[in-house]
Structure formats: C-alpha cells, structure tokens
Amino acid sequence: MTGFQKKIFLDTDIGTNIDDSLALQYLLQNPMADLIGIGIVTGNSMLRAQIAASQVRNIKKQLIIYTGHEMSLEGKLMQSEVPLFPAMHNPDLKFINSTVKPWDYLAENIKKEDGKIHIIAIGPLTNIAQFILYYPDLSAKLGSITFMGGFFHSDNSSLESRPERNANNDPKAFKIVIEKAMCPVYCLGKELTRKTEMDFDEFEDLLRKSRLEILLRELELFKQKRSHLILHDVLAVMCPFIPVVKFETSKISIDTESGLTDFLLSSHQNDPKLGISINLPLFRKELKQIIF
Numbered sequence: 001m002t003g004f005q006k007k008i009f010l011d012t013d014i015g016t017n018i019d020d021s022l023a024l025q026y027l028l029q030n031p032m033a034d035l036i037g038i039g040i041v042t043g044n045s046m047l048r049a050q051i052a053a054s055q056v057r058n059i060k061k062q063l064i065i066y067t068g069h070e071m072s073l074e075g076k077l078m079q080s081e082v083p084l085f086p087a088m089h090n091p092d093l094k095f096i097n098s099t100v101k102p103w104d105y106l107a108e109n110i111k112k113e114d115g116k117i118h119i120i121a122i123g124p125l126t127n128i129a130q131f132i133l134y135y136p137d138l139s140a141k142l143g144s145i146t147f148m149g150g151f152f153h154s155d156n157s158s159l160e161s162r163p164e165r166n167a168n169n170d171p172k173a174f175k176i177v178i179e180k181a182m183c184p185v186y187c188l189g190k191e192l193t194r195k196t197e198m199d200f201d202e203f204e205d206l207l208r209k210s211r212l213e214i215l216l217r218e219l220e221l222f223k224q225k226r227s228h229l230i231l232h233d234v235l236a237v238m239c240p241f242i243p244v245v246k247f248e249t250s251k252i253s254i255d256t257e258s259g260l261t262d263f264l265l266s267s268h269q270n271d272p273k274l275g276i277s278i279n280l281p282l283f284r285k286e287l288k289q290i291i292f
Contacts, residue, residue: 005032006143006240007116009106011039011068012233013123013166015048015082018222021215022291023122023233024052028059030290032241036109038065039102041123042169043080045070046098051084053091054214065095068102068127072170078124079169083225087217103131107138114141118240121147121177122233124166129173132180140182148236149174150252150261152189152274163259164190171256178252178272185272186239186247189261192275193232196283200229206292235283239275244282247273 008027014020027033038056040048045067052065072078110117121128125147132139139145149166167174178185200223207216222229238244251266252274263274 005034006118007034007036007113008240009037009039009102009117009119010035010237011041011102011119011121011123011127012052013042013048013079014040015044015051015084016042016079017233018084018215018218018229019231019233020122021051021055021084021218022231023237024055025212025215025291026234026237026287028055030241035063036117037102037105038063039105039127040065040067041069041127042078043070044082046096047082047085049096049098050091050093051082051088053093053095054088056095057090057092063095064097066100066102066105067096067098069130072124072126073129073172073176074170078126084218084221087214087221089214089217101130102127103134106131107135110138110141115143118143119145120237120240121145121149122236124169125149125173125177126170129170129176132176136180137182139180142181142183144184144186144240145177145181146186146188146236146239147177148188148193148232150187150189150254152191152261152263164261167254167261168259171254171259174254174261175256178254186275187252187272188232188236188239188245188275190232192245192278193235194230195278195280196231196235198229198231203229206288210292231287234287235278238283238286242282242286244279244286245275246277248276250274
C-alpha cells in the first residue's frame with residue numbers, strides 16, 4: 001500500500017446487492033482512500049442515493065452523492081427495484097445533489113486534479129461512458145478506471161453463455177469505456193470476483209462485532225432473496241490500494257446485442273488490464289483489517 005491517499009470517485013448501483021454497501025464502507029474507512037464523490041447509476045437513483053447518504057452521514061461530512069443515469073445509453077430502464085431500501089435509516093438529504101450530474105462533477109474536478117482522480121465503477125458503466133462521450137479528452141487526465149463487469153474464461157460453459165449483469169444492463173456503455181478511455185483501465189470479470197464468496201453466518205458475526213447496523217439490516221433483506229453472498233464489488237474497490245488481483249493486458253470485447261464479453265491477451269500496453277487471479281488470503285485480511 002502506498003503512503004499517500006488516492007482520490008477516488010465511486011460509481012455504484014447501491015441498493016440491489018449488499019456488496020455495494022460493503023464496498024462503500026471500505027472506502028469510507030480506508031485511511032488511504034480520499035473519497036471525493038459518489039455517482040449513482042440505474043433506476044430509482046434517488047432511493048439509491050439515500051442508502052448511500054445513510055452510510056455517509058457522520059462519517060464524511062463534505063461528501064456529496066450525485067444521481068446519474070437511470071436509463072441505459074440505448075434508453076432501457078435499468079434495475080427499477082431497490083430491494084435493500086427498507087434498510088435505509090435517517091439519510092441526510094444535504095448529501096445528495098440531483099442537479100449536478102456525475103460526469104459534469106468529474107470533468108470539473110479532473111481539470112483541477114490532473115492524473116490524481118481514480119474512478120471505481122461497481123454498477124453499469126453508463127455514467128462513466130457519458131463522461132467519456134461528453135469530455136473525451138479529459139479521460140486522459142484520470143489516474144485510472146477500475147470496474148467490475150463482464151464474464152471471461154471459465155470452465156463452465158453454461159455460465160459463460162449468460163451475460164454478466166453490469167455489462168448486460170448497458171453493453172454500449174461497456175464498449176465505450178473499454179475502447180475509448182485514454183487512461184489505464186482495469187476490469188474484473190465475474191469469473192474472478194465470484195471467488196470472494198463468504199458464509200452468511202461468518203459475515204453476520206463480523207457485522208455484529210463491528211456494529212454496522214445498516215449492513216445488518218441490509219443482510220436480513222438480502223438473505224430473503226439470495227442463497228449465497230459474494231463480495232464482487234469489495235474486490236474491485238481494493239484494487240487501487242493493494243495488489244490483491246493480478247492483471248494481464250488484454251483486448252476486451254463485448255457483443256452489444258447479447259451482452260456477452262470476451263478477451264484475448266494483448267501486447268499493446270494501452271489496452272485494458274483484465275484480472276486473471278486473486279490473492280484470497282490478502283483479500284480476507286484487508287477486508288477484516290479495514291472494515292471489521
């Protein structure tokens with residue numbers, strides 16, 4: 001871990017799965033993370049923003065949450081349901097800005113912080129693609145973009161035939177980010193992030209010891225509809241800080257009709273970096289050290 005803070009902008013569809021909330025907690029509690037803003041993507045963005053605000057309250061008073069796209073770039077509503085919203089408690093609406101859009105906020109700050117801002121995207125890439133489309137030259141002034149999305153190289157052909165949710169919600173946005181971003185891009189596919197599965201009982205015990213009440217409430221709702229817990233997005237937010245994932249330069253592609261992704265290893269250093277292996281002991285150590 002480096003000895004200086006990294007400026008992070010988090011783009012998230014918080015409110016659908018519990019790992020988004022845990023990823024936010026990691027950034028709020030990590031002394032090496034200077035979380036400068038949060039963008040919200042997919043349907044019912046105001047409800048999602050309130051979930052984020054309820055976690056931000058009393059932790060980082062100057063942090064603002066910006067509501068972004070609810071529709072894909074093709075005009076399709078993404079994730080209208082917010083199943084974890086009932087766990088929300090006492091959000092402070094002063095943390096939410098629904099007037100300034102995430103891509104405009106990024107553009108304004110990147111001009112002042114050349115090369116210092118790193119984007120982490122743990123939902124569909126619509127807001128990030130919009131930034132690249134509106135401000136094509138400014139992506140070169142980013143430190144990096146790290147995102148969770150796509151599904152690559154698996155031994156299970158039945159899983160490979162199913163598109164990953166973030167990529168499939170807005171495949172056009174995915175394509176724009178991997179092809180047009182002019183900064184280092186790091187991609188974590190589901191075949192890698194699914195290795196972060198954690199036992200419900202162990203997770204609940206850690207939450208209780210840490211007194212993370214909102215996550216305990218989210219967990220009760222989450223368990224009603226899910227049979228297992230995978231911390232996809234927590235792995236993504238760790239990557240700018242510790243060498244928990246090994247990356248290889250790759251030519252990443254997506255079929256914008258099916259949402260299916262593919263890759264080939266590449267020797268062109270400007271191509272995206274694809275996560276190919278994970279250090280699970282380091283992942284678990286970092287999880288417990290920073291959050292629990």
